[in-house]
Amino acid sequence: MRSIAPGFLLREHSTFTSSCCFSSENEQANHAEQSRAAYSTKSFNTRRSSGKTQQRTEDSTDQSHPCSKIMNIFANEATQERAENARLSSFVGALALGDLVKSTLGPKGMNKILHSTTTGDITVTNDGATILKSVPLDNAAAKILVNISKVQDDEVGDGTTSCCVLAAELLREAEKLVTTNRIHPQTVIEGYRIASKVALDVLDQNARNNSSNAEAFRKDLVNIARTTLSSKVLAADKDYFANLAVDAVLRLKGSTDLDHIQIIKKPGGQLTDSYLDEGFILDKKICTSGNKSLKNAKILIANTSMDTDKVKVFGARIRVGGTAALADLERAEKEKMKAKVAKIQAHGINCFVNRQLVYNYPESLFAEAGIMCIEHADFEGVERLALVTGGEITSTFDQPEMVKLGHCDLIEEVMVGEDVLIKFSGVAAGEACTVVIRGATAQMIDEAERSLHDALAVISQTVKEPRVTYGGGCVEMFMANAVDDEAKVTKGKKAIAVESFAHALRQLPTILADNAGFDSSDLVAQLRAAHYAGQTDMGLDMQEGKIASMEDLGVYESYKLKRQVVLSASEAAEMILRVDDILRSTPRKRDGH
Template sequence: MVERIFKDEATEEKGERARLASLIGGMAIADLVKTTLGPKGMDKILQSTGRGREVTVTNDGATILKSLHIDNPAAKILVDISKVQDDEVGDGTTSVVVLAGELLREAEKLLATKIHPMTIIAGFRMAAECARDALLLKAVDNKENEEIFKSDLMKIAMTTLSSKILSQDKEYFAKLAVDAVMRLKGSTNLESIQIIKKPGGSLKDSFLDEGFILDKKIGVGQPKRIENAKILVANTAMDTDKVKIYGARVRVDSMAKVAEIEAAEKEKMKEKLFANAGILAIEHADFDGIERLALVTGGEIASTFDNPESVKLGHCKLIEEIMIGEDKLIHFSGVEMGQACTIVLRGASRHVLDEAERSLHDALCVLSQTVNDSRVLLGGGWPEMVMAKEVDELARITPGKKSHAIEAFSRALIAIPTIIADNAGLDSAELVAQLRAEHHKEGCTAGIDVISGSIGDMGERGICEAFKVKLAVLLSATEAAEMIIRVDEIITCAPLLRHPVTVLLLFLLTDYCSLRPCFAADCLHLLFQGFVLCKRMSEEHEEQEQVLFLDEGKKKKLKKEAEKAQKRGVCYISRVPPGMDHVKLRQLISQYGEIQRIYLVPQNSSSLDRVNDNNKSRKRGGGKAQAYSEGWVEFASKSNAKRVANLLNGEQIGGKKRSQFYYDHWNIKYLSKFKWDNLTEEIAYKKAIREQKLAIEISAAKRERDFYLKKVDQSRALSSIEERMKKKQKVQQESGGELSVAPQKPPVCRQFSQKKPIAERERSKPQLSKDVLAGVFGGS
């Protein structure tokens, strides 16, 4: 008997089952995004599960895959290569996943014919090297001729934007992108190009500004225009926050205290002094804009004013306030970094602007990489057909089983133009057949023209792609497919240990709940109530054991802490103003009494169900501050908590007039007989329920997967039996013998035993005796 080396909760899959699970996961991810490939690819709507139910409309492969929560390890590999493709070259995020998925599909067919995985990998490597050499031979470099190179950049930008939301105005936005990239003068630092989104107008109202625009407005009473300005960029406050106390009297015992009060009052005059001296002060700008401003003006960000003379100042020829739509912004022109520029996007809605930003970002990334590596290829499926032709030639001269793998690589390459034609609603089989015939001619430049619905000359139609993008797609997809094909075992680690009572009851109730779903919620509720009770009892027992071994001094200290905890009071805040966090809340309430602990619920969590979820923004260029919906505050004394709730509830928060909380009101209530332990226990209880629901869903998914794999194995076994019978019949036919026709399997039908029909019985009539009749009718 072989001993088990893994824990009971760990799972292990070996051999064909593990390899098939990996291949199916990779192919599923490729099938998910392949409908977005090409100029006529479709978009997808991504909806978050948070309270806001945020919606994203996109056909960008990297954006779609980033939003998915995937459990299959092979699928995660394809998601990772899509992210790397987006970070490195900006485009080809869908193509790399689709190509990797087609390679896995072809590998699955080869594995079914009992070809060893290492033989397949060796063939794929040879084919990838051959395809790479074919791309190198066909690439064209026009960097020496500036006009032709700029024309190539325009063609690449229009090809990249043809599958995006900007396809209707691709010439206009391609010119914006090329002009912005050419200002970089060979640099690939896209930080110098800023993109600002302003709702309103149409997409064609977007424009390129040769300068820097900060999304802030100039304060009241400050100069609206400054020439030849010196700019100090500071990431620290110029004064300390002070609590306003209206109608208060201050009693001092020395002149030094009076001097301190006067110095504090002078701080309030700094803004007035700035305005009188012609100094423009811009407050509360976002850090991303501050970093970019320091970069383009040539200054440094000051984190402290201990040595202000050592801070390098930025320079700018003109600062002025401009209007875009209905918003006021600050424009910096004549900055020290001359290549800096700003693209202002206009659009009907936030969703349109977000997708337009993603599309333009992809075009900028591709153009910057093309400026670095200026080699260009034709598009429209032309590179894949060129590579497939050379790979087919290699397969013809390669002996052994590797030739099958090389041919499979060629078929995977041809799948790219096939999918492009399918997504455009064209006859892909006919178009790809014509394309293969054309590419056997010398110097062919034919590709798929989805506009006319036929094959055409890609050079004449101006459809070009960057060499670096195609090369990255080829190599990344091949490496990902090789990594997945190598897998022969999947080991899932054991989850974290739970309480022994819950572990036992969970396994007993899982099957019962699957059979009777109506009782599942009640069973889980009772299960975790028992879990909380057992955990509380075990903690109390551990605390009693620890107290037995403490000296008298520590016992008294623990007793005092317990008494203090009994005296504490908790207040509930039903609404937390936007932008307020733990620090701000403590700062505002601590002036009324001593505060112990604060707990705030994230706004996009479902009450207490998702306390520990990481809620990060997926927007490029930074994330938003965390927003909160409700919270609890623990005071050192119950009386203080009651007083604060009665004093503040319904009152205006106040403070500085420029504070974002000035006009908000408190919604605070004192919770009688409520302890902080009640809150922590409820959080633990909700979290445990969520984990157990997830475990039950995972086990159900695994059962479905095992059932599917079992059916696949049965189908393969039947297919192999049929193939052997066909080969046997073919051999007999060739040998001249009679063709033994295999008896056809009769159709399966259910037989029911029939009973003979029962004849209808005649109704039995009661026979009256002769004596009775004679008595009635008087006969003898």
């Protein structure tokens, strides 16, 4: 159909009607109505024809350029988030995780209740590592922060919350730069790298080392332990537990192997009833038929069956023709067990510790031979016992010369609360010790164990890397000011990213003040001014709500901890900033489901 301009149709209609004569007004009106209907139909057909022409043109264009459409190349219902959507999803997940744990930061941080809906277990904690590993997540960026925090916990033992919060604040600043200032992520990454290097260099220059002075170094270790415990459930008794933790770690004589320090939890009493005991304590009892005390013990640690050696064939049965045959069978089993006990005696031991149960008959045989018997020891306890006594766990006894025995000066039963435990004194690993934690509730004891473990881990790492830095937000402000100075001489848009890194560092003392209920804006401004005035030991006094000298307050933190926090957080932020696609694959479907 030929396309005709609507204006021409109107003019044609007007000319035609003016040249016609009508017999009445009704005929004239009817004719006008018919003309309008004809015009509407004609215009609609014209537009439809034009639309079809345009559609055919687009179809021909699509057919000639098959790559102009975004095709789904993924199978099994896999999905893809691209460019800004992927970056926004990563930012949102990381910021949400940072906001989740930042309220637990610092000595006035709040606790979280972790309630398992499957088992009904309840955990009350402010430990970042415990919270992060317990929360189920569906966001990829949030899982990256969790993994970074796990590395922090494995490397240093503490600082997981600081690491996660700093990474989230770096990404918060990066999100503003990318979306508002339209700065490319690679430029932001370059700026963050410059700032991170400056911060780590300044941290290295201002760390102090007192390892050459034993008394001063012990004081540093106690101060670090007090700072670590200030944010834990043990804060009220931090002086007592700080000295306990330092004593335990110094027994290791420079080793960072915390397996030599055993922690036993026993409900009852109060937290200050906890104590450090030299030697190893096993949470078991000595068999009733044996002696309750033994000197100069030679210990065989085993994981073997001490009932009857069962025929391990499913459905196997033994039929006997009468009671005499049954008695013969029982006698044969006893002879077999007697031979096994004889092989164990051939090792020249006077103490037998078994991972499995020891039944009445072999127990009586051990008692007749004067061998102390300890049965059903837990797996972790057996592993630690072998470690501290210098022995090895064995399951066969045919070659006594190949078996390594454990040794200790004294084995005896001790009372801890209302329970009877076994104490191994004078073990081969002289540095081995046991911390017995007492408390009113199971939740309190569990949280005390987590708190003490963090302190032990940080102290052991400080023994290995003896440098220390100031706490209370002091070192973060010092690094932030140095990064700001670097931003003034950085060229291009990277300078904005460097400034953003400094702002993220200042968020840590800000969050510390917010969690304590203080005016964070005023305190951080005072702290910043004090550092620019040359008072580089000033930090936040979280008890009085003011700035004070961290050296006078004895607030110190491990250099390795602070370095790892900055390093891990900047690497995590860089990794997430590089994301431009998120590809999700669906779970593999089983046949028939």
